[in-house]
Amino acid sequence: MMQIIDPHLHFFDLSLGQYHWLTQGSGPNWPNLEKIKQNHHYADLANTEFAVQSFVHIEAGFDNTKPSAELEWLANSTPEHVPFKAISYIQIDSEPTIFEQQLTELLSAPNFIGIRDITEGEDHLRLLSDNTKTNLNTLAEHGLIFEAQFELCHLSAVKIVVELAKQYPSFKIVLNHAGFIDNQHDYTIALSLLRDTNNIFIKFSGQEHCADALDPKAKLKLLLNYFGEDRVMFASNYPVCLMREGYFQVWQGYKQLVSDSLLWHKLSFANAERFYFGNPV
Template sequence: MKIIDPHLHLFDLTQGQYHWLRPENPPNWPDKSVIQQNFNEHQLALDSPLTLVGFVHIEAGFDNVQPWRELQWLEANCQLPFKAVACANIGLPTEQFIKQISQLQQQKSLIGIRHILDDDAVTLLSKPQAIDNFNYLAAEQLSFDCQLSFADDAAIIALCQVLTQIPELVCIINHAGFAPLTTNTPEFHGWHHNLQRLAKFPQVVIKCSGWEMQNRHYQASAIKCITETCINVFGISRVMLASNFPLTLFSCSYQGYWHQISTQFQPQLLENLCYNNSKNWYKLDSISIT
């Protein structure tokens, strides 16, 4: 089973800033010390029959003012094929945003940007300069990793308005929109409704991961249920499974996570969820399955 992990983070606390990892800053997790250390690609090694053949690095707060520094560090220290989703502020005046993107484009690993929207989603997505900035991203063939909660109906409506205006923008939803881990609840039905809203846009893709951020003791059956729901709504080619390493360590080892995934789905489906779709949407064309 060959894997391209489309959502992970590597840290070098001696080089980057990582304000969110500092004990005095949120998130205020009691077990935060588990991830307050350096992580490099050697810690991503998997035992047979699992093989990590590439990954997508998602920005981790290395330097939000000079986000290209994180990509420079990655390119100097990683040997596996990878692409990088960099930090960029979608709310910047467009001239500044273009300058930031141009600096990021000096790094060959760049494939897209992420701006964690969370509670600011409606405000940010409604800014006129955000529309201009998204247009620029689409024109440059860069994707947008979108992190927000599907419990926020107003945010989903605002995102749909952006996608209607810019049908060329590839939008990749992080952590399955924080799907509730229990089904047959009002929260799950609300998530499912917003999933259907976004599935109408063919340029929207969804990554299933981040389970440990909601419940350190999540069940593998929840992963299967949410992923299958995403497949039913989006289709097989627009769903990816990812790890969110090193946050996976709150619940299990990296090996343990992918072993758990491998037991939940049939081999042909796993090939799409864990390899083909990541390779396609993040343009990891240099990787061969043979």
């Protein structure tokens, strides 16, 4: 059984949490939505081929008016022997005094290590606001992680993230879902800017979100060329991955991409362990 760390997954309890994005109306326009719109817990990941030794839970909208409630629920619903970290939610461009107040409330929440606020599509413009710059500075000063989720084709947003990474060399920033790299844009400039920042990592995940996705082998080669072997992490995006394939099919697909055992260990375990559970970059 291969030990893995999954650095991007979501657990749900629809009877306790709100999950308005998933439950209101007909929910997102995704295939296989009925597989996603269910309760999902750590126990559902049991398998004989891959063992999820630890994981990073990314906020899933349990209660965005009180983000700490999700972290408390996670701590109570995850087996005690399983180490995990939790990324919570604060609106990244909120007024800085409000942001700092909400952050203070989260600092005492169990397993809390950072913030994600999805800024896909036109929402990438929110990354350019003065409030966002101030709030990201606050995250950096607290030694917390910023989970950046936007398309790398938005070069202005890339420049903001790179500027901050250079200003705070120990600030941990990670790009979710490989920056939604697809076949429709030229990412050369964005990737060249990101290459020179040792504290920006990237997750190979979210293939299901790209309508015109790169071939997985080509995508992995591209990420390794620009980020190197030590700043790329395989991740599942469970249970959203179920719109395309099962959880362990995702990991089997990743294993098929990598023949070198040392590289596999880095991408499936060691890089995530260092970034989320280890020392500052």
